[in-house]
Amino acid sequence: MIAPPPAKGDAGSAVYVAPAWKMTWWRFRRHKLALVCLWVVGFITLIALMPEFFATQDPFATSARRAYIPPQTLQLTHEGRLTWPFVYGVEGQRDPRTLRMEWVADQETRYPLQLFVRGFPYRLFGLIPTDRHLLGFADTPPGATPNLLGTDRLGRDQWSRLMYGTRISLSIGLVAVAISTVLGILLGGISGYYGGLTDNLIQRLIELLQALPPIPIWLALSAALPRTWPVTWVYFAITVILALLGWTRLAREVRGRFLSLREEDFVVAARLVGASQGRIIFSHMVPSFTSHIIAAVTLAIPLMILNETFLSFLGLGLRPPAISWGVLLQEAQNLQSVVNAPWLLIPGLFVIVTVLTLNILGDGLRDAADPYSS
Amino acid sequence: MAPETTPLPAARPIARSADATGVDESRAPLLEVRNLRKHFPIKGGFLQRTVGLVKAVDDVSFKVFDGEILSLVGESGCGKTTTARCVIRAIDPTSGEVLFRRADGDVVDVAKLRDKQLRPIWRDMQMIFQDPFGSLNPRKNLLDIIGEPMFVQGVRSRQKRMDRVAELLNLVGLRPEYMHRYPHAFSGGQRQRIVIARALTLEPRLVIADEAVSALDVSVQAQILNLLLDLQRRLELSYLFVAHDLSIVKHISHRVAVMYVGKVVELARTDALFTRPKHPYTSALLAAVPVPDPDQRAALQGLPGEVANPAAPPPGCYFHPRCPFAVEVCKHEPPPLREVEPDHFVACHRAEELTLDGIGELESALRPRPDVPGATPEAPPPAPPDVPTPPSREVPS
Amino acid sequence: MQQTPTVPEARAFAVRSRTDLGEPILSVRGLKTHFVMDEGTVRAVDGVSFDVHPGEVVGIVGESGCGKSVALKSVLRLIQKPGRIVAGEIMYRRPGRNGARPELELDLATLPPLGRRIRQIRGGDIALIPQEPMASFSPLHTIGDQIVEAIRLHDPMSVADARKLAIAKLREVGMPSPEQRFRAYSWQLSGGLRQRAIIAMALSCNPAILVADEPTTAIDVTTQAQVLQLLRVLQQEHGSAIVFITHDLGVIAQLADHVVVMYLGRVMEQGPVRSIFHTPRHPYTRALLQSVPSVHSEARVQLPTIAGGIPHPLYRPPGCPFHPRCPDAMPGTCDVRVPAMVDDGSGQPVACFLHHDVAEADDGA
DSSP states (O other): OOOOOOOOHHHHHHHHTOOHHHHHHHHHHTOHHHHHHHHHHHHHHHHHHOHHHHOSSOTTOOOGGGTTOOOOOOEEEETTEEEEEEEEEEEEEEOTTTOOEEEEEEEEEEEEEEEEEEEEEEEETTTEEEEEEEEEETTOOTTOOOOTTOBOTTOOBHHHHHHHHHHHHHHHHHHHHHHHHHHHHHHHHHHHHHOHHHHHHHHHHHHHHHHSOHHHHHHHHHHHSOTTSOHHHHHHHHHHHHHHHHSHHHHHHHHHHHHHHHTSHHHHHHHHTTOOHHHIIIIIIHHHHHHHHHHHHHHHHHHHHHHHHHHHHTTSSOOTTSOOHHHHHHTTOSHHHHHHOGGGGHHHHHHHHHHHHHHHHHHHHHHHSOTTOO | OOOOOSOOOSOOOOOOOSSTTOOOOSSOOSEEEEEEEEEEEEEETTTTEEEEEEEEEEEEEEEEOTTOEEEEEOSTTSSHHHHHHHHTTSSOOSEEEEEEEOTTSOEEEGGGOOHHHHHHHHHHEEEEOSOTTTSSOTTSOHHHHHHHHHHHTTOOOHHHHHHHHHHHHHHTTOOGGGGGSOGGGSOHHHHHHHHHHHHHTTOOSEEEEESTTTTSOHHHHHHHHHHHHHHHHHHTOEEEEEESOHHHHHHHOSEEEEEETTEEEEEEEHHHHHHSOOSHHHHHHHHHSOOSOTTOOOOOOOOSSOOOOTTSOOSSSTTGGGOTTOOHHHHHSOOOOEEEETTEEEOOTTTTTBOOOOHHHHHHHHOSOOOSTTOSSSOOOOOOTTOOSOOOOOOOO | OBOOOOOTTOOOOOOOOGGGSOSOSEEEEEEEEEEEETTEEEEEEEEEEEEEOTTOEEEEEOOTTSSHHHHHHHHTTOOOTTEEEEEEEEEEEEOOGGGOSOSEEEEGGGSOTTSHHHHHHHHHTEEEEOSOHHHHSOTTSBHHHHHHHHHHHHSOOOHHHHHHHHHHHHHHTTOSSHHHHTTOBGGGSOHHHHHHHHHHHHHTTOOSEEEEESTTTTSOHHHHHHHHHHHHHHHHHHOOEEEEEESOHHHHHHHOSEEEEEETTEEEEEEEHHHHHHSOOSHHHHHHHHTSOOTTSOTTSOOOOOSSOOOOTTSOOSSSTTGGGOTTOOTTTTTTSOBOOBOOSSSOOBOOTTTOOOBOTTTTO
């Protein structure tokens, strides 16, 4: 039996009176990589919340004459000297033999980067009308706004499309996980708390769902969606499909927690003072595993994002004109476009970064979830 | 529904009977357990059918009087913890009666009560757990933990709860300022004090202590034992004390029940049981305790064989395969628990004819001992001949 | 009327005196094992010295956090990161045949912890009886196979010979029908038999020192008695030294010849078992002995206790580690300087300023 550290001024007392979430945060903070990932995930979430603000152009605007422009990367030096970031303009020349457009950087025209510029009008959070954007370029001739990540087949600005795609992809992940979390906690909780026949039935259902091969099921369900449905309906349908198949793992996790907590002495003690069932569940048991659930959920989001990307990539999920990472990657589906316009693969990089950071964040949360084990 | 929140009396005079134990046995018992059984089914096969029964508690009866400490002692798996948990209805017994005399004198059978009816019983009966780390919710502070019994019994005023928690913390030897701290701020011994405070919140009359000091360090164990004894005297509590450590049982209890494979094999006053045991198992347990005195080194006797499997106990007396005194009748007939001397119950066919060693005999058999090292009957192994002088103990500084 | 049948080996087990035992085979000097963590350094073992003589039973006693387990693991070089032996020596002298001069003298603290030398010594010269017998055998192999493997690891011999030896060892530790148990899996044995199998494995290479980590904590009292009795008998027959740790003073009194009392990573006092129990010199030893209820002591009286609790390992008190709980602490001395372990010739060295005035040279290092 080891005594805790003696009070060392306020620092010691702060530990003594620290509630669980604070202990979890202190523990999480020690995981430096996860802390970095928390910032990255925060930033990605910010993009998903207001992609219009981060976009430089209207992502739906096509321009046949400006197809397949390679990325106009930000330059930091000009003639060997450090300057304010800018991009070079591009000039299109048609190859006389292949008749293809070849885009070359025009070292003469420079467009300096500007912050908080006016651009196309939009409604922030769908409410506030504004036309401010984070990034923009000075002195651009109309119709020739630089494309930070190049353009696609229809001359749409890939940077702006990527920002919009973040909203859809991330929110599908979040909403699908939210639905499956509710299902998982509800069914897992019932299964774990009551046990017996209910438990048996729910467990068999979970086993059945887990035995179904997911890919053909998704394909079949998505293919069953009427082609005539509007984009938003398809969006919700995909979310629900993903959620209905994704709750089983979480349900098992919750059930396991309930089973082990039910035997814990402090839960028995609460029962022996006459606490009601509701009080035992919501005041003692649920707070004991919320942090575990948060960690499990964080680890489930990247899976959902990948699933959506995968379905959309195959053309079975979201379809244009909706923009998601999977839809963007659909553009890079054939070898020709990969060879001629490799920048179309950039959305894939975005998917990798998001999935990785969410996974690391989830790992960090899982390690911090039980701050009382040393 | 609100419990009494009046200050605890400092030291009420103990109602003493003529008997030296300080227990008044002339009144009706506070708790009477009759023929308690708890069987756990063994599930097997694809359909999870019941294929057997573990008789964890198998026909156990005993009484606890007001102000008495009764210990249940035995080795792991003997059913002592299950018995205690059945008494307080942390688990539901399979059959039997748990008769509890309430403060108004009414006797209720706790074993038959439904969940809703148990709530008032739990004001009179509380539990202290073994593991001081698992029995406190780490996510609640002391005010919430110790005040919870009041809250669920209907005391909504936070101030009332704070006053009572402060009072209880004082009572168990912790500073009232600690009430906003969380359990992780406390050591094992301090946590056990918190557990005790929670058990006392509603002023129970019977406290069930399940291995309450087993997980604690030696120096802390003594503190908690002192506290338990002190509280028992001051608040006139009764304890059902579950333990496996015979020294602690001897120290704390008025009466002791020894359990073996789900049955009480001997029940008697502590002194009688320790000095004149009547059951061979009790005697074997006593002989196995390592005496903390290097001058009393005897051959430690274990027991041959293994503890009977409670799912398939042997016929007759469960102890007969290991018993050095077993005769034919022991193999066929289960011995009933019977009173062979006043207040001395034994479940052994040969209780009257056997004279068994208790601690007293053990002590006298071992003394006197020569005090000179090396003069003991068994000489130490000879030292290697070519090392004439022992090396001096050099100690670095 | 029938009397208690006397147990055949009901002989007294005398305390061995050090004067008969020759040069120590293991000398630990100034051992310090620290754990460097984010929150700070835990000085789990902080200057521990003791000797083990051939054929002697040394009991290390202390409460949780006293570093007894870490000290034992350090001797076996089983400390894992973030732990590290930062100072001290662990001198092992392998006894020569027939009491000749030691054929090997080696400071175990200098060996690479994963090297071949230490692996030969561990299991061969110094064998461990772990606390948890269930976890010490693989459930996938029979105990016989595992003992054979242990034998052949240290002594190249044919499988058939190793098998014979293993069965002989199982018989020696009192395993009923050893040929059959040889083919048993650990989970088929009861706790007591498993403990016997572990002891047989530890004995299989005829170690000079048996090291036992709380050998009786996980088992019931009747089984504990059998295991203690077995250790005593084996010790008398083999003459190997035993070093064991426990928190149970009864086990110490029944088994040990020499006792080392530890508190917060330091040795408070050591000496022959009788002196420690009858004339304890350190206030901690005294308090520890008094605070244990015994079946012989008076019932339902207040036990003398040690005030307070064991400090957090990260917040060791300055000076003598025991001074905040010590009834005899001298302000200005005990809370400032660390008492050194000094033997005034009584054979019972004590680290306490009540008995001498020698402080540790490298205070707070």
